[in-house]
Amino acid sequence: MPPIEGAQTGSGGAAGGGWRPVAEATANVRRATEDPAWARRLIIGVAAGFLGIFLIIPLGSVFAEALNKGVGLYFAAITNPEALSAIRLTLLTAAIAVPLNLIFGLAASWAITRFEFRGKNLLTTLIDLPFAVSPVISGMIYVLMFGAQGWFGGWLMAHHIRIIFAVPGIVLATTFVTFPFVARELIPVMEAGGTDEELAAITLGATGWQTFFRITLPKVKWGLLYGVIICNARAMGEFGAVSVVSGHIRGQTNTMPLYVEILYNDYNFTASFAVASLLTALALVTLVAKRVIGGKVKHAQLPSVSADGIEREAA
């Protein structure tokens, strides 16, 4: 995910359309820029085998394990009160963390792509910070701040406010882990969109907010949606960071990924995989949405090289 966007826009000026028809005449002769048939088969075979073992078998086995004791047990597992409370908490956490990070993403990408200032590279790097921090450490920093022995621990205790081992801690840790996603999808899209229309709007007397809502937001909407979808998937699925701050109180501070762990450690495998299958379904929906919206982002992002890009895709 991270490094792709920039690289894709770098496609060159020369159109690669010249070589196709020439080779058509001798259909049985391999083109010099094509791999031999045996190599092609070998590479496809190894790649498919690798993806089969590491992606397809695990994917299939989640649903197989979830349903192996029958549909009745499956539905019982995902509708019992503890499961429902885990689902509710997961939805609540995402409902707070995602909008927060959406606003942050908009502000950060506006500041970074619309203005020149010293330390821009540093700021861009800081946005990637959570990618370099282990999930366990991401949770731990909030324990050090708000835990019983933490900086604000005494004060919070005196005022009967619980953050760690309670819902606020879960929301905080999730927000930390997911804050880069909207920003880093938006930055390249906003950069590529340029500022001409915004400048025209301002010149014609529009206010800053009008310009933002009527010009910028429609221009970046697909990039924004793309970022929100990925951010949401991570917010609902975060395990390590949330695990540190949750305290695993059943029916109270268990999100779905934590509940999966608890059921598994109780040897309640079928129920564990049943809840896991819901998260897997969410992951699959995310992948489909990513693909559909990702195409639109790319399309909107590359107006200047579209002649070359379209030709290549069509070929």
Add this chain to the structure above:
Amino acid sequence: MAGMTKTKRRVLPGFGLTMGYTLAYLSLIALIPLSTILLKTAGMGWERFWHVVLSPRVIAAYKLSIGASLIAAAINSIFGFMVAWTLSRYEFPGKGALDALVDLPFALPTSVAGITLTSIYAQNGIIGRLFVPLGIKIAFAPLGIIVALTFIGLPFVVRTVQPVLQDLEAELEEAAATLGASRLQTFRRVIGPAMLPALITGFALAFARALGEYGSVVFISGNMPMHTEVVPLLIMTKLEEFDYQGATAIALVMLVLSFTMLFGINLLQRWSASRYATD
């Protein structure tokens, strides 16, 4: 927060607001909480710090984490390159679905990945049982950790290499072929060197991700101190024992390692981008 240098852009409003909000949010959510690690460690003194960080159990965890992450990243580099090659060069039925599926490890919660891989690679699992006659134990052994880390690092190499491979100009390969190079020579002398920066970047990203991984590993590793205990798990154990100083000391070493990696990856990406920016 210095002034804007391009006068052209000064027309657009909102610099103070968006910049202020961005910095405030970053500080509150990330920078201040992260600084607790430095301050907590500073409070424990050098002697105690080294005592914690160099204890045999911690060293064993670092060795395991770094070793398993390196192996997993290497596996991903080799097979991920083949996957990227397949997806960008060949046509076959189901390609679109396979391409989309590559991102599954990004989208799947790590606890789900952990329990699933464990059930598959346990001694009664569909893959694990094939290795029982050979006397090879995968789950609850170091091998299981490598499997989990390979899974979660899988998208990185593919998604770094794939776009570069797609953007590689056909003319380069044509020129090589015209000049009499065999396909293998073209691959070794033309395509290979062009792909190297992307491949190294993918390797580094997969390694960095694997180093900090907790969720998928905790289920499959068996978590035996000195044997199958990775660093994030050791930090977790210390936290559960309320040994916050120990946990932060280990975390600090880990952060220094990760930030060095992040910095290196940024340099790599800049190098890679400058080398292949064709316009």
